[in-house]
Amino acid sequence: MDKKFIAILAGIVIIAIAISTYINFVQDDDVVTIGYLLADYDPALTVANKTDMFNAQGLKTKVVVYNNDYELINAIASGDIDAAYMDIRFVLQSAEKGVPIKIISASQNGGSGLFVSNMSRINSVSDLKGKNIAMPGEDSIQYVLLSNYLKKHGMSIDDLNASSCSCSEMDKSIKKGKLDGAISYQPYVAISQNNGSKLLINSDELMPDHPNCVLIASDEFISRHPDDVENLVKIHENATNYINNNSDSAIGLIPMDKVVNREIKKEYLNNVSLVYGLNDTFKEKIDEFMKIEVDLGILKEPISHDKLFWKGS
Structure with a gap:
């Protein structure tokens, strides 16, 4: 040039x-x-x-x-x-x-939570192994909270079939059977619970306040x-x-x-x-x-x- x-x-x-x-x-x-x-x-x-x-x-x-x-x-x-x-x-x-x-x-x-489908038979953290679990993304607070929680229980994100998903789409994907559960923030946790999902892990368990x-x-x-x-x-x-x-x-x-x-x-x-x-x-x-x-x-x-x-x- x-x-x-x-x-x-x-x-x-x-x-x-x-x-x-x-x-x-x-x-x-x-x-x-x-x-x-x-x-x-x-x-x-x-x-x-x-x-x-x-x-x-x-x-x-x-x-x-x-x-x-x-x-x-x-x-x-x-x-x-x-x-x-x-x-x-x-x-x-x-x-x-x-x-x-x-x-x-x-x-x-606070305000985070991991919710799962009532059809998933997930009742504890160990039941998350191999399950389709979504999160807002690796840059999210929820990724940090879940990674730390799993580490405390001898697990890691790699033990899950984890994926990133828009919080507004999580509940829809659970209803369609594409996801077994998801970790998100309010009000999406409350929305999914209102639509029939079960709260498995709340904010206080992940990290109080x-x-x-x-x-x-x-x-x-x-x-x-x-x-x-x-x-x-x-x-x-x-x-x-x-x-x-x-x-x-x-x-x-x-x-x-x-x-x-x-x-x-x-x-x-x-x-x-x-x-x-x-x-x-x-x-x-x-x-x-x-x-x-x-x-x-x-x-x-x-x-x-x-x-x-x-x-x-």
């Missing part, structure tokens, strides 16, 4: 990056952009939006939905969004790889907008307290396109601990989860607190 053309092309790319950086810097700089996943439940975010908590706290926000964790983490790494609700497994994986993010608040603990979803922010956003970070954490706290203290009202705010059955919504809220802040108990649970990942060869070593947690709380 002609060297002059390469030089011109490189110049265009540099100019384009500079323009994009400038636009991103000056455009809507006072708007906090928050990302979340289409498949996830983030009740605090939903409640904050629907009860106008962001405006009440003087925070202008834009909420953006993403299809998967990879899109979401790329968005926050590139500066397209400032903060996000994300599962702890992917947060740890991203932090280990050097993605400039910090956990600014806990959000959800295990970390699930957290609220993260980019290092750049934390550095440039410390007051907005404080406000965002406060809003998350207010929304969480609202849900925990007004569950009947909160149930009505959960999007109806995801769960229509009010009883399943109640089951969801009853089986997930909605939390906030960065207290020592939460950090200890994160440490415990990281130790499990190190033991399983998922993490090379535990991530230090100064690289993982926001220092403002």
